[in-house]
Amino acid sequence: MTAELTRGQNHPLSQVRLVIRVSAGAPVVAGVTLGDDQGRVPGPEWVAHPGAPALPGLDVPHRAAAEHRIAVDLDAVPKRAHRVHVLIALPTGSGAVRFGASAAPFVAVAGADGTDLATFTLTGLDAESAVVAVELYRRQGAWKVRAVGQGYAGGLAELLADQGLPQAHQVASTIQQATAPTPPVPAPLTPDQNTTPYDTRPTAPAGPYGSPYDDHPAAPPQGAGLYSPQNAPNAPAGGPVDYTHPGRRTTPPPPPPAAPPASPGQPARPVAGDATGWSMEERLYNQVWGMFEDYARTTAAYRSAVDFADTRMERELDEALADPRARMGGQADAAREAARAKHTQLMDQAREVLDRDLAQLVAESDVVEPALPPSYAGWDNPVWHAYRVPEELPMALRLGDLRLPESERLRIPMLVRLPLERGLWIDSGASGPADGTVDAYDVRRLAMDTAVAHVARLLAAHPAGAFTVHVVDAAGAAASSLAPLVGAGVLAGPPAVGAAGVADVLGRLTRRVDLVQMAVRGGAPDALPPDFDPAHQLLVVNDFPHGFDDRAVTQLRYLADEGPGVGVHLMMVADREDASAYGPLLDPLWRSLLRLTPVADDHLADPWVGHAWTYEPALVPPGSGVLRQVLAQVAAARTKPR
Secondary structure, eight states: OOEEEOTTOEEEOSOSEEEEEEEEEEEEEEEEEEEOTTSOOOSGGGEEBTTBOEETTEEOOSSOEEEEEEEEEGGGSOTTOOEEEEEEEOOTTSSOOOGGGSOOOEEEEEETTSOEEEEEEOTTOOSOSEEEEEEEEEETTEEEEEEEEEEETTHHHHHHHHTTOTTHHHHHHHHHHHTOOOOOOOOOOOTTOOOOTTOOOOOOOOBTTBOTTOOOOOOOOOOOOOOOTTTOTTOOTTSOOOOOOTTSOOSOOOOOOOOOOOOTTSOOOOOTTOSOOSSHHHHHHHHHHHHHHHHHHHHHHHHHHHHHHHHHHHHHHHHHTSSGGGSSSHHHHHHHHHHHHHHHHHHHHHHHHHHHHHHHHHHHHHHHGGGOOTTTSOTTSGGGGGOOOOSSOOSEEEEEEEEOTTOSSOOEEEEEESSOSSEEEEEOSSOSOTTOOSOHHHHHHHHHHHHHHHHHHHHHHSOTTSEEEEEEETTOTTHHHHHHHHHHTOSSSSOBOHHHHHHHHHHHHHHHHHHHHHHHHTTOTTOSOTTOOOSEEEEEEEEETTTOOHHHHHHHHHHHHHSGGGTEEEEEEEOGGGGGGGGGGGHHHHHHEEEEOSSOEEEEEOTTTOOEEEEEEOOOOTTOOHHHHHHHHHHHHHHSOO
């Protein structure tokens, strides 16, 4: 199972001989730096680049191109090297000056057999011209890969300097010189050639898949098979081998829609899908997270300005009143008044900037929200009325909305990538509004309603038969909430009740994880039983730990730890306090799941800027029939012959 990483995530590597594929919307330079135990690059001899493409265990491409393959043998990497950084940069003189002007680069780490182990799409780049894409690092004797995505507007020199390389500028210059385009040499003419001496097309021989000018329309870069001189068809004898995948798009995607001209002195009118990407779905995904980042940054700037204004007023008051003799009289009153007036002026300026930025984001949200596809859209979006079961898995799924207290109107969709890499924990405990209008019973009911809405979204996002849902409701307390799923017939079976039902479902899913892991480790992933269900599996557990004994709890932890890697996912509907009797045994389980609440709650922390985001679940509007309509479509698609 391929791990689809997001920035900052890591994944263990099961192989040491790797091929790292890099795809970009424009020609890029690919290189590798080796880091010591502190992550620093001691010298130029620790850098593999087109001018010096080989290091022990590494072989990087010799020229700039839109696609690269980097061969890595981790066993041959020097023992002093603890990190392997894969970096890409835009070459000078190529036309492109920043990554934000082209499609998001894509990196895949594959084993020697061509199986993708991890992938990473570098979204969110703008003015950067060099970026550390991924890093391979040692941890307790084993190797892992981490998605980095750290960009540098100052290019390779800034990147290498940040890694501690003393000769950063000289090495960066050497790399750019090695990949600088050379003037083409015209081919010799013969009398019968209808060619002018000014024909500047390169005369390189055609690769095994056609001429260098071929444009192969295909799907976005999602990983490709491994090609080598031994298996490349029709490779020219003695000539260079074209490693380009025949179905890989080699030209940049069409430009995003342009905004209509703005009135003089007015900001540009927002347009849905004006971010970079290979498809409208990817553009909208990048645009949503661009809005999230803009919202976070402008709010952080406002809060910083408020703190500055408060600190300045306190300092000025302290200075004005430091002399006890000046604390009384008109001079002291004037100092206080001046300090407060300056504070008010700074606060007004900060709020004016914030309101301007929020107004632009609200305007953008107003045009983006109606354009979202079903997997990104709220349940009240009319796009659900035209829903059809997809043929392919979408990029992401909406789990709710995010907002900050500075703006009650602005909501940013909370999108998570598919397939799921973390399970979900729907908190049925004491959370919610401070006024106490939702009691404990209502929270438990709303938690299960939220879980059902998320399950319906997951079913609707997957192609027919590609997602199977199991439900454990040991006490039978969620029958009313589960009625839409049961009535539509989209579950793998009736909800399991009682201790026997819990043991049966957990036993079957545990055996499934064991079976797939043994097949993968044995190098025979196709040797699974004929009746094996290849669909992703989701286990929904309501009212945990009711009906669970020690063995069942151990199996549940095993599924949470090992399941996502083989397509078995977990959704818990539970109150953390109810499981306190197990002590620290379940702490790793809670930490591995993404906590969501059935009511609005500011529990999601942003490690980048320190915000506490208020999460609002994506619930079906009261009285709406959209959930039944969508589930009916899912059920009908499963019964159609394929």
